[in-house]
Amino acid sequence: MSEHSHQSIREAIRERLAAGEWAPGGLMPGETALAEDYRCARTTVNRALQSLADEGLIERKRRAGTRVIELPVRRAKFEIPIVRHEIEANGARYHPHILLNETMTAPDHIAARLRLEDGTQALHLQTLHLADGRPHAFEDRWVNIEAAPGMLEAPLDEISANEWLVRHAPYSSGDVAFSASAAAPREAAALEAREGDALFTIERTTWREESFITTMKLFYRPGYKMVTQL
Amino acid sequence: MSEHSHQSIREAIRERLAAGEWAPGGLMPGETALAEDYRCARTTVNRALQSLADEGLIERKRRAGTRVIELPVRRAKFEIPIVRHEIEANGARYHPHILLNETMTAPDHIAARLRLEDGTQALHLQTLHLADGRPHAFEDRWVNIEAAPGMLEAPLDEISANEWLVRHAPYSSGDVAFSASAAAPREAAALEAREGDALFTIERTTWREESFITTMKLFYRPGYKMVTQL
């Protein structure tokens, strides 16, 4: 990373932004000017500015120039954890325990989320994720069988439903919701918690093109925190 | 976006990855080969591959080549919400209500987190964020006064502590934790909830260089979900 690499220039500009050299909401110098400042090609400045724009620190518009964002919204670069990785990263041994695995008619709210026609069969799975034998998270999942052929034969005691799906039915998009929920009897029993305990919860629905693949709800053991860096 | 723009090439390669054209964990063709495929310059392929690598779909190493990630970990592009924006985005009117604003000696666990010397004074703030007059979130915050000079004179009834800090004491890094907590009497009263209710909670500590600026805990009203896209 030499004197005028795009990275060092990016960091230099980031410093100047943090120091408030240019008014928030105001224009900052154009690429050509900065290129002269740093004695490099405009291309290089362009690259530096683009990545600062990706981070949400500045806003760029053709002809209009580059502006400093007033309230930079920090994006947390956080990754949707794969439960197994999360557990193994903590040095514990991961083990999934299948509590339920049956094909049945999905209740209305699930059918709606997976865009299933009335009365269509779906795969219902309940898994307890164990870390060193202790309950870590309880997963309640519904799978659209048509969108994931072969799922019924998957060896779920070896590979978790999530991993199987990621490998065999890759999704293109999805949505996630984080919330807190009170442990119902079912979750309390599985997680060895008390009913009503506050559980950190992730809901996720994924699809590929028009075909809805799976929806799941993951309840973490009481006290769990999902940590990330800014 | 022409025929062989870096974006269209990126999407084309993404399709081929999703279709499983190259074995997960295996090598994919080099930049030169792909450039020939798409009849473009190697630079352009490089750009496309770099962004796929940023997304976590492939892994690149000099000399070693480009590999397909076996279990692509999805990164949620989610933004740490600024409470006011979040409320206004829902079409409601935002209003902060200061419940507490005093300078006092920080308790040990706070002092530790802000790296304060024993007995140092810190600013303690409690704010209730209202959406159309109804409680939305309760914020408990401690500010390192030395790292944020001027904070004591800030007009906190007009601008929230968070916004003031973002503008006047920009931070360079921080960490965040998401969890679920049971409403203590304090939170229950502020949020008009019942004691023990499950509250979605965000904890955040931010600093700049070696100087710790602020740490806060944000309790959302019962039922709140933080939603994002994959």
Place this chain on the structure above:
DNA sequence: TATGTTAATATGTATGCACATATTAATTGG
């Protein structure tokens, strides 16, 4: 054989240039 050295190679990146494109400012015509 074990080990250190060297060469080969895929990606990483800086640059100059040309042209594309969005947007603002200036200009023109009614």
Place this chain on the structure above:
DNA sequence: CCAATTAATATGTGCATACATATTAACATA
């Protein structure tokens, strides 16, 4: 004076090229 047209301009992007750098494979040496 207003609206439509046109020009000016800052960023966006592609390309050829040159060189940098990490890593592996081949090779030489003790």
